[in-house]
Amino acid sequence: MKDSSPQTVYLSDYTPFGFVVERVELTFRLAPESTRVTSRIRFAPNPETTDRTFFLHGEELRLVSARIDGAEVTPDVTERGLTCAVPDAAFTWEAEVEIAPAKNTALEGLYMSNGMYCTQCEAEGFRKITYYPDRPDVMASFDVRIESDLPVMLSNGNPGAAGDGFAEWHDPWPKPAYLFALVAGELEARSDTFTTRSGTPVDLNLWVRPGDLPKTEWGLEALKKSMRWDEEVYGREYDLDVFNIVAVDDFNMGAMENKGLNIFNSSAVLASPDTSTDANFERIEAIIAHEYFHNWTGNRITCRDWFQLCLKEGLTVFRDSQFTADMRSAPVKRIGDVIDLRARQFPEDQGPLSHPVRPDSFQEINNFYTATVYEKGAEVIGMLKRLVGDDDYAKALDLYFERHDGQACTIEDWLTVFEDATGRDLSQFKRWYTQSGTPRLSVEERYEGSDYTLTFRQHTPTTPGQDEKAPQVLPIAVGLLSPNGDEVVPTTLLEMTEAEQSFTFPNMASRPVPSLLRGFSAPVVLEREASAEQRAFLLAHDTDPFCRWEAGRGLARAALMASVTEGAAPDVAYLDGLRQVVADPALDPAFRALMLQMPTQSELAQALAEAGTTPDPDAIFAAQEALMRAMAERWQDLLPDLAEQARVTQPYAPDAAQSGKRALGAAVLSLQTRLDGGTAARAQFDSADNMTLRLSALGCLVRADAADDALAAFEAAWSHDRLVMDKWFGIQIMLAPPAKAADRAAELTGHPAFEMTNPNRFRAVMGALASNHAGFHRADGAGYDLLAHWLGKLDAKNPQTAARMATAFQTWRRYDADRRARMQTALRTLRDRPGLSGDMSEMVGRLLG
Numbered sequence: 001m002k003d004s005s006p007q008t009v010y011l012s013d014y015t016p017f018g019f020v021v022e023r024v025e026l027t028f029r030l031a032p033e034s035t036r037v038t039s040r041i042r043f044a045p046n047p048e049t050t051d052r053t054f055f056l057h058g059e060e061l062r063l064v065s066a067r068i069d070g071a072e073v074t075p076d077v078t079e080r081g082l083t084c085a086v087p088d089a090a091f092t093w094e095a096e097v098e099i100a101p102a103k104n105t106a107l108e109g110l111y112m113s114n115g116m117y118c119t120q121c122e123a124e125g126f127r128k129i130t131y132y133p134d135r136p137d138v139m140a141s142f143d144v145r146i147e148s149d150l151p152v153m154l155s156n157g158n159p160g161a162a163g164d165g166f167a168e169w170h171d172p173w174p175k176p177a178y179l180f181a182l183v184a185g186e187l188e189a190r191s192d193t194f195t196t197r198s199g200t201p202v203d204l205n206l207w208v209r210p211g212d213l214p215k216t217e218w219g220l221e222a223l224k225k226s227m228r229w230d231e232e233v234y235g236r237e238y239d240l241d242v243f244n245i246v247a248v249d250d251f252n253m254g255a256m257e258n259k260g261l262n263i264f265n266s267s268a269v270l271a272s273p274d275t276s277t278d279a280n281f282e283r284i285e286a287i288i289a290h291e292y293f294h295n296w297t298g299n300r301i302t303c304r305d306w307f308q309l310c311l312k313e314g315l316t317v318f319r320d321s322q323f324t325a326d327m328r329s330a331p332v333k334r335i336g337d338v339i340d341l342r343a344r345q346f347p348e349d350q351g352p353l354s355h356p357v358r359p360d361s362f363q364e365i366n367n368f369y370t371a372t373v374y375e376k377g378a379e380v381i382g383m384l385k386r387l388v389g390d391d392d393y394a395k396a397l398d399l400y401f402e403r404h405d406g407q408a409c410t411i412e413d414w415l416t417v418f419e420d421a422t423g424r425d426l427s428q429f430k431r432w433y434t435q436s437g438t439p440r441l442s443v444e445e446r447y448e449g450s451d452y453t454l455t456f457r458q459h460t461p462t463t464p465g466q467d468e469k470a471p472q473v474l475p476i477a478v479g480l481l482s483p484n485g486d487e488v489v490p491t492t493l494l495e496m497t498e499a500e501q502s503f504t505f506p507n508m509a510s511r512p513v514p515s516l517l518r519g520f521s522a523p524v525v526l527e528r529e530a531s532a533e534q535r536a537f538l539l540a541h542d543t544d545p546f547c548r549w550e551a552g553r554g555l556a557r558a559a560l561m562a563s564v565t566e567g568a569a570p571d572v573a574y575l576d577g578l579r580q581v582v583a584d585p586a587l588d589p590a591f592r593a594l595m596l597q598m599p600t601q602s603e604l605a606q607a608l609a610e611a612g613t614t615p616d617p618d619a620i621f622a623a624q625e626a627l628m629r630a631m632a633e634r635w636q637d638l639l640p641d642l643a644e645q646a647r648v649t650q651p652y653a654p655d656a657a658q659s660g661k662r663a664l665g666a667a668v669l670s671l672q673t674r675l676d677g678g679t680a681a682r683a684q685f686d687s688a689d690n691m692t693l694r695l696s697a698l699g700c701l702v703r704a705d706a707a708d709d710a711l712a713a714f715e716a717a718w719s720h721d722r723l724v725m726d727k728w729f730g731i732q733i734m735l736a737p738p739a740k741a742a743d744r745a746a747e748l749t750g751h752p753a754f755e756m757t758n759p760n761r762f763r764a765v766m767g768a769l770a771s772n773h774a775g776f777h778r779a780d781g782a783g784y785d786l787l788a789h790w791l792g793k794l795d796a797k798n799p800q801t802a803a804r805m806a807t808a809f810q811t812w813r814r815y816d817a818d819r820r821a822r823m824q825t826a827l828r829t830l831r832d833r834p835g836l837s838g839d840m841s842e843m844v845g846r847l848l849g
């Protein structure tokens with residue numbers, strides 16, 4: 001195994017590499033079992049340091065020969081790389097290595113997917129291709145030659161000479177090795193051109209396996225929209241003659257921003273109305289944008305070291321959220337992002353895996369591609385923008401691109417740009433990058449004379465390795481409503497910097513109702529004892545869509561918690577208040593669909609644990625079902641009308657308007673299924689002419705435990721389509737009745753189409769199990785044992801994906817003693833597996849604490 005003795009790397013240990021790389025030439029002679037890679041690299045002493053240790057990373061390589069300035073040398077080779085005596089002045093290093101892409105199941109470095117060659121080098125995969133200083137602060141221009149008899153051979157940059165059996169590529173932009181990419185195979189492209197703002201034409205190609213061409217239109221359109229948007233909003237133009245995107249079936253993540261040659265998980269780029277849902281279309285548009293935006297935020301300006309990962313990821317997620325908000329509905333996007341943050345980042349930040357947005361140590365960087373680095377990293381940028389304002393944000397970004405183009409940077413560089421552009425002192429704000437944990441914010445109101453005062457207190461619970469927490473800068477957006485529902489104070493930004501701080505609004509004629517944390521202006525937990533009346537009032541009157549939604553969510557959460565802890569019947573006052581909003585035809589159907597979405601079971605488990613009640617997954621499930629049933633019964637008269645409002649009469653389009661209607665329709669169908677046991681769902685399933693309607697109907701049937709026929713029909717119709725079959729595998733586990741989920745997952749691992757080495761398929765089964773809260777937490781521990789068993793098996797083949805999925809256990813300490821013990825045992829059994837990877841051993845070690 002690669003990391004038999006995992007080492008911890010510290011941010012504080014950073015030192016520059018002793019050499020600069022002036023030029024890289026690579027030649028690949030492709031063969032599945034024995035690819036030859038020759039490298040010719042020009043090194044010169046780095047004037048910024050006197051350390052001349054010549055260490056090149058290299059793993060799982062067979063070194064055939066090495067030369068310095070033409071003379072054969074014999075380096076010292078270990079499992080992790082090589083060292084060699086080198087001249088005092090500039091020199092040329094040449095090496096030839098052999099690798100076996102067909103045997104690479106880790107999907108890092110050069111590997112094969114369905115007969116095509118492809119690479120994944122971020123973060124540290126290039127060292128599995130050849131010996132190199134595989135660190136992001138070493139930037140160089142690359143010339144690549146590929147030799148094979150495959151028709152399509154691609155690499156970064158602009159195309160050079162090509163002929164029978166070879167193709168050459170030249171990338172003029174210096175880049176770190178993690179942005180290197182190579183693809184070769186029998187591929188076909190959908191092509192287009194884009195003319196940049198300054199008039200330069202760019203060839204665009206989206207490469208796929210033959211047969212997938214009909215699924216490429218949406219991705220290419222999304223690419224053009226992204227290119228235009230980055231010019232218009234950030235003033236950033238594309239900088240090569242060609243932009244290639246390739247879809248591959250076996251990929252650990254969503255996609256990768258390699259310079260000029262983005263490589264995508266096919267699930268993150270291929271779409272058609274018949275095979276993809278509205279949510280798929282939106283996600284694809286966002287990921288295409290994300291990877292494209294990396295060309296400036298990530299590639300032209302990159303990270304000095306992997307501790308700075310949020311420099312590119314937080315900013316690029318923030319940019320892709322802005323893009324989606326512009327393409328679709330800004331409030332709907334914001335609410336969706338908050339749901340996602342709470343579902344994925346909050347549990348991480350409040351459990352054993354909590355780490356700062358900029359971590360200060362790690363064993364395996366693969367384990368830090370997290371919701372904290374990405375999504376909290378984006379929230380931090382959103383706060384910065386709120387604090388400095390839109391104009392100063394734009395100024396700071398211009399300065400960032402101007403000052404740091406071509407460099408490998410740090411969070412300090414980033415913050416200094418903002419300080420210089422705005423004159424602000426950001427030293428306290430920097431804690432958002434260095435302090436882990438979710439701040440808790442409580443608030444007290446006082447109304448005296450005509451002064452209305454809000455007193456806030458902030459406090460961040462301790463997290464692993466951080467016992468002391470200092471106050472953070474919290475931008476708190478507040479509006480005030482008068483008792484008749486008028487907004488008397490429009491959105492105002494309060495800047496909280498102390499542990500406790502008061503803000504007074506004078507001259508208030510009557511006691512106002514506060515609308516707090518508008519737009520979710522800071523990623524905190526607002527601990528607020530708002531009364532049901534106040535929440536109902538905000539649900540009816542708030543002008544801020546986020547806070548309005550939040551009021552409804554708060555009411556739902558309170559009702560569900562009361563039903564779990566006190567056996568309370570579903571709260572009819574809440575149902576009637578919600579009905580007013582949901583039935584209002586003036587409101588965006590997408591927003592109304594969000595209002596109908598219940599808090600997740602996992603969110604309720606967290607809320608109960610915080611309130612001092614050990615969460616019982618079965619009771620949570622039952623409470624949620626009871627509330628949905630009560631809603632369905634109480635709204636019986638309304639449902640047909642809502643279904644009618646949700647009906648789309650035009651031909652299918654995955655735009656915001658139609659998607660919103662279908663989302664509302666899906667919520668209504670799920671209520672309807674509680675009444676009719678699945679008749680309406682089955683009718684929709686049979687008549688659907690797009691995947692969104694078909695899959696939402698199938699989900700309702702699975703939930704109602706009435707899906708056997710529909711599942712069989714779906715499988716018969718779609719067994720030829722891998723991405724659609726991932727949906728089939730996933731939905732029947734994700735929405736299965738809790739008692740059946742683990743058994744169904746176990747059974748599906750025996751299905752002929754279950755392939756553990758395909759990450760999408762593995763996630764479709766095991767990820768779906770983990771997301772069925774009560775099913776995963778079945779009292780007898782079947783869910784835990786099954787997941788741990790398969791994570792162990794996968795770890796031997798693909799440590800990165802296996803370790804990432806172990807995060808399903810991160811909330812284990814919340815539950816009762818019996819479940820806790822079962823999860824602990826499952827994790828220990830996994831930890832003790834012989835040959836466990838470094839990725840997994842770090843992960844399980846942190847989970848067990």
Ligand code: PHE
Nearest residue numbers: 122123253255256257291369
């Ligand atoms: N850098 C990629 C992205 O965010 C994610 C990724 C990381 C892909 C590591 C593969 C491996 O856009």
Ligand code: ZN
Nearest residue numbers: 290294313316
């Ligand atoms: Zn990214």
